[in-house]
Amino acid sequence: MDVSYLIDGLNDFQRAAVSAPEQNMLVLAGAGSGKTRVLTHRIAWLMQVEKIPTYGILAVTFTNKAAKEMRGRITDICPFQIGGMWIGTFHGIAHRLLRLHYQEANLPEQFQIIDSDDQQKMVKRIIKSLNLDEKYYPAKDMQWYINDKKDEGLRAKHIDAGYSLQDKQRLQVYQAYEEACQLAGLVDFAELLLRAHELLLNNAALLHHYQDRFKHVLVDEFQDTNKLQYAWLNLLTDRDNYLTIVGDDDQSIYGWRGADVENIQRFLKEKTNPVTIRLEQNYRSTGHILNASNKLIQNNSDRLGKELWTSGEDGEPIAIYSAFNDYDETRYVTSQIQAWEREGNKLCDCAILYRSNAQSRLFEEQFMANQLPYHIYGGQRFFDRLEIKDSIAYLRLMNNHQDDAAFERIVNKPKRKIGNTTLDKIRLCAREQGYTMWQASVFLIEEKQLSAGARSSLSGFIELVSRFKSETSELPLFQMVDHIINHSGLKAMFEAEKGEKSRSRIENLQELVSATKGFVIPEEEQEMDELTAFLAYAALESGDNQADEFEDAVQLMTMHSAKGLEFSQVFMVGVEEGMFPGQRSTEDETRLAEERRLCYVGMTRAMQKLTICHAESRRLYGQEKFHSASRFIAELPEKDIHFVRKQAQVKRMQPASIKAPVFNGESQDVQGFKLGQQVKHVKFGEGTIIAQEGSGENSRLQVHFSDVGSKWLMTAYARLEAI
Incomplete structure (x- = not known):
């Protein structure tokens, strides 16, 4: 049989990996090196040349999408059916094993899988049944604790709680949760993997059956495996069979969720005579992008070592844009994308990558103003995010007690023991009396038509919102928002979630404070008070302006979300010390190494053009922060x-010199105003111009007001009066 079609068109190293003899093998596959093609052709080679039956191959990956793509590609290159082959995700394969052997796994035949939400609700019921205070043992926190222990392969019985009361009670919750799931025949996602591992570990006959069956186990994205996944794979291939792993230690960016890059090193140490084949020829990016990426990642130690190269052109050098501030950064990127579109290119070939979701807000604002369609990959628009909508609802209800939609959204958020029974009574009263829900609540409290507990909880909520109005009436908008986020309990509630999602929510809340500090009432809405104008703005921003998933649109995403994707033009924004890498990462070598790998992943998404942006100043958490360019930029070769723009020669006063102006850069006359000039604003009072940018109608001034701090104002609309 002629099998030359399986290796035709492959480079020497790809061909070596595809046609290697049966052995344990690491394919160290760099970004854009054709690893999926190699993996699928290797599977076809095993069937065609080595005569391994389809049922003798197990292929494992991380996402259903990747598994589907792999199956489709193998089907395309093999002239016969592959129905007997097991191809799936870790969870999918584990589920299949447990269905086939439910008795040996000590599960009922009709066991059910519960998703993350159902798991959290179950944990919450258990916390309540144990009479534990959810304030100290939040359900989300306990859910994270349970899943983390399972990912490490630890049952409750394996854990020594020590002498800490908190540790003992957390362990008590875990144990009660295990018992409840076993009784009800329920399996969560982490349990799928743990029980599948235990199934084989505790049943020698079954283990030998699958070791004899699966002559070859092949795993994609191996650098993303955790301890339990590695243990399961190692167990399954601990006989006269072989494990092939495809991965890249330089793209290991999920340490925060349990991925262990050291698993590649363990494989090399623990498997019999493993062979390493490096795929270093890149088919995606230009020479400048690859060379700079190589130099960056070489600053990490303990690498397996590889260097990407291309036979293609060097292309354009990587553009480094030094912005005056975050607004300048946003405007520059927007102008570059508009120029790209005018040249006849597709918007969907452009991607903006940022470290945290909160950074999308200014781009969304700018794109809507310029009618540029955009799509947030794997995320929501800023004003549509749950934590933002919750905060806005508090502002709305404080501003207008009769806002029923806001009332319903936050009356029990955070939890106040105002249950559905109480809410149904409020709704019924409102309908019968023609009241709003706020009015109905006051009526039911005064008439004592609710239980004592419900009256107390509802009264507390009514008093809280009323108190907010009096407490914040004299505060500027950004301080008002900050006060409500902190004193409503929202911030504490989201902090209790733990993990990456919690961090993202808190960053978004802080960005909301920044958004309100930078908010300027539009000229046509000057008669509105600041809060009402901002709420109108937020509502309009939340309109349906995001592009359809299949519409030609600019792609916005975090660098984590970008892994595995590629775009003709990429903008990496906010590449500054304190932002990327973050402050905590600079103090921890392990975290810093992972942040550098994340930067490497971001850079290698670009095919033709890469622009890296950093801003001299950025509004964070309602305050102006001054950052230096990221160390990652300094690690890129000059050639x-x-x-x-060279290091920004910003037209700005020295930050510490507001009363006695000293300037770095020459002051320019911007529509009659200069740096250091004393001015008066109709709403914010007297202040000093401390920065300026742009010219003509597009110019902006930063004014430091003694009462409300610094604000950026459009010169043409600010109606400033020289003192």
């Missing part, structure tokens, strides 16, 4: 980069 591969081009500075669009």
Whole structure:
């Protein structure tokens, strides 16, 4: 049989990996090196040349999408059916094993899988049944604790709680949760993997059956495996069979969720005579992008080592844009994308990558103003995010007690023991009396038509919102928002979630404070008070302006979300010390190494053009922060980069010199105003111009007001009066 079609068109190293003899093998596959093609052709080679039956191959990956793509590609290159082959995700394969052997796994035949939400609700019921205070043992926190222990392969019985009361009670919750799931025949996602591992570990005959059956186990994205996944794979291939792993230690960016890059090193140490084949020829990016990426990642130690190269052109050097501030950064990126579109290119070939979701807000604002369609990959628009909508609802209800939609959203958020029974009574009263829900609540409290507990909880909520109005009436908008986020309990509630989602929510809340500090009432709405104008703005921003998933649109996403994707033009924004890498990462070598790998992943998404942006100043958490360019930019070779604007010669007063102006940069006359000039604003009072940018109608001034701090104002609309 002629099998030359399986290796035709492959480079020497790809061909070596595909046609290797039966052995344990690491395919160290760099970004854009054709690893999926190699993996699928290797499977076809095993069937065609080595005569391994389809049922003798197990292929494992991380997402259903990747598994589906792998199956489709193998089907395309093999002239016969592959129905007997097991191809799936870790969870999918584990589920299949447990269904086939439910008795040996000590599960009922009709066991059910519960999703994350159902798991959290179950944990919450258990916390309540144990009479534990959810304030100290939040359900989300306990859910994270249970799943983390399972990912480490630890049952409750394996854990020594020590002498800490908190540790003992957390362990008590875990144990009660295990018992409840076993009784009800329920399996969560982490349990699928743990029980599948235990199934084989505790049943020698079954283990030998699958070791004899699966002559070859092949795993994609191996650098993303955790301890339990590695243990399961190692167990399954601990006989006269072989494990092939495909991965890249330089793209290990999920340490925060349990991925262990050291698993590649363990494989090399623990498997019999493993062979390593490096795929270093890149088919995606230009020479400048690859060379700079190589130099960056070489600053990490303990790498297996590889260097990407291309036979293609060097292309354009990487553009480094030094922005005056975050607004300048946003406007520059927008102008570059508009120019790209005018040249006849598709918007969907452009991606903006940022470290945290909160950074999308200014781009959304700018794109809507310029009618540029955009799509947030794997996320929501800023004003549509749950934590933002919750905060806005508090502002709305404080501003207008009769806002029923806001009332319903936050009356029990955070939890106040105002249950559905109480809410049904409020709704019924409102309908019968023609009241709003706020009015109905006051009526039911005064008439004592609710239980004592419900009256107390509802009264507490009514008093809280009323108190907010009096407490914040004299505060500027950003302080008002900050006060409500902190004193409503929202911030504490989201902090209790733990993990990456919690961090993202808190960052978004802080960005909301920044958004309100930078908010300027539009000229046509000057008669509105600041809060009402901002709420109107937020509502309009939340309108249906995001592009359809299949519409030609700019792609916005976090660098984590970008892994595995590629775009003709990429903008990496906010690449500054304190942002990327974050402050905590600079103090921890392990975290810093992972942040550098994340930067490497971001850079290698670009095919033709890469722009890296950093801003001299950025509004964070309602305050102006001054950052230096990221160390990652300093680690790029000069021959591969081009500075669009040298280190910003910003027209700004020295931050510490507001009363006695000293300038760095020459002051310019911007529509009659200069740095250091004393001015008066109709709403914010007297202040000093401390920064300026742009010219003509597009110019902006930063004014430091003694009462409300610094604000950026459009010169043409600010109606400033010189003192």
